[in-house]
Amino acid sequence: MKPTRLILIPALGNEPAPFLVIEDGVVRERGLLELHPETPPEPMRTVAIVPGAEVTIRWLDLPDGGLTQQRAAALWMLKDQLAAPSDRLAAALGPIPAAGRPRLVALAGLPLLQAWVGYLEALGVRPDALVPDALIVPEPEADARLNAVAFGSATALRGRGFAASVQPDLVELVAGARYVDPIIDPAEVERALVAAALAPPINLLASQERVRGAGRRGWALASAMAGLLVVSPLVLIAAAAGRDDADARAATAIARAGVERVAPDLATLPDPVEALRRRVRAAPPPGGVIGATAALFAAVEQVEGAELDLLIVDPADGMKASVTHAGYQDTRTIARAMRANGFEVTETAALDDRGRIVSDITIGSAR
Template sequence: MKPVRLILIPATGSQPAPFLIIGADGYVLDRGELTLDGGAAPEPMRTVAVTPGGDVLIRWLDLPPGSTVQGRAAAAWMLRDQVAATPDRLATVLGPPTAPGEPRLVAVVSRSLMEAWTDYLAALGVRADVLVPDVLTLGEPEADDTLSAVSFGEGMALRGRRFAATVQPDLVELIAGGRRIAPVQDPAAVERALVATALAPAINLLDTGEREATAAGGWRRAAILATLVILSPLVLVSAGAIRDNIAARDARSEALAAIAAVSPDLAREPDPVEALRRLVAAAPPPGGITAAAAALFTAVEAVEGAELDILIADPDDGMKATISHPAHGDMTVIRRSMADAGMAVTETGTLEDGGRVVSDITIGAAR
């Protein structure tokens, strides 16, 4: 095996890029920094570039069996509410295959950002064979309640059991959520993790496959392919389907009984479950109308070009609003902001008007 170069991509393109040259035996043969004005191009060799992890969404998902293309589409569909961009602007990458029933590593990153990273490396005179987020250079800790923490530039990489995120240092305690933080401060230990990554990366963000897999039809195509993942191995045995139908019918009967116990009026509705959903959607948000309005103003202001056109508070129908914004993905940002305030946003209507998107929403308590 020939030597491998590992490069740490800095947060800003004006900074130099630290590198290691690693031999087949895992020993570091050389270390230093590459700069944009470094003169002659570095020696060509396999290159693994470590990217800022804060720019990559990392999850472990239960993906149905299927092809790699279908797996990417299923993952993109599952994560559609967690990203603020359309599929053609994102790359969804799968980690190594796992045993049946085990969740699979998935990473989502902006295609334009990947292009910026590869352009930066090209300016240094190198070409990346692998791009891997900094947080995935850390191994999983043994304890479920522990997060390993390593500082990469201005970010703090946190690695847990089936958890990985790079965040701002002041958000570490919030993201940890009560889990114990185990800082990795020994430079030798960090270097050993980087060496292991160079020899066996956990994922390659460049392994995006055919772009058309999700770009050609947007979310609709992703949804279709995700459905194919579920249906293509025809494992829907009739006995299993019957069992599931019976279980669903029993669950509905239990739900109706529970609704009748707490609200006889709802139980008399033609569809008590749907009536309960409407009631919950119209439930007042936490803190009342004033708090909800303040949270909504803050959420709208966070989206460039977004405007709050209408805001209505009705005792029967709940709190409603109409928002005009530049792109469909803007509502994802607004929903996240409202969720952080303990409120749920439900889109009841969307249309395009003069090149802008107009969304009607209801605001209620987060469920």
């Protein structure tokens, strides 16, 4: 059997990527792929695991038809849950299920898919498949249970006919009455990763060929501003295999060098990574203030009765706005619309004003 490379895409666009090389069902190599290598990695089949929080995963009863018709049907069935227009989304389908069973569907924004492909090309590889992290988690045997694997700052959850990646403080809310069973054994996580590499449950790349060949700049716009570092299961597995203090010092040097490349004035500070995070949080969103403002106006217009009352751009504090609207769920609608265009909306305050709600929000780049 030819080897397969499995890559875990990190949250920060200038970070190296953990990888495994699998041959005959066994891991033969593990390590980190650096950006813009002098010598490209060995060509081989490559599967990348992407953040599941950025992907909508559902099991749907789709009508009979070809792939194009079923993708269109999936987009139509989920239209009320999606803020972005269908021409900005990629819909991927899982294997054909048994008669009477729903089919796995995954949807992601085309700009984000292009960004992921651009990042992988910056590593010197071309992906054959992109798989959301939530779908590598083994499905539990009982309906009343959820399996969970931590991927950096998110928790990937998998149930019967259910998969999602959420922030840790939302796990209990999402789980409801279901029991959450964390998978923390690195060997068990590695087996799940190997299984996903050898037989991807879904391939986001199969939905739109035009995401291939994306430029590297797209990843920087969508992800380099995220200001997050990932400690992934692959890194933990590599550590368990024998990393020592020298590796930690090398990783620190790499992080400092990365900061020095993008922000030389911060490299001499005691904690340059945290200093860069603070700068990122106050930086203008991707596309600049004009692009963010246009996206915000469009998002607010999607909410009936909502009004944009105030918009402030401060070099120290970033971009903030105040929106008046009717229901507390309206800010989630605005946030979904902004995320589809590459922006992250965070509600910082909400006030009930004579039957109307006034929400203060900040606007930054989506992860």
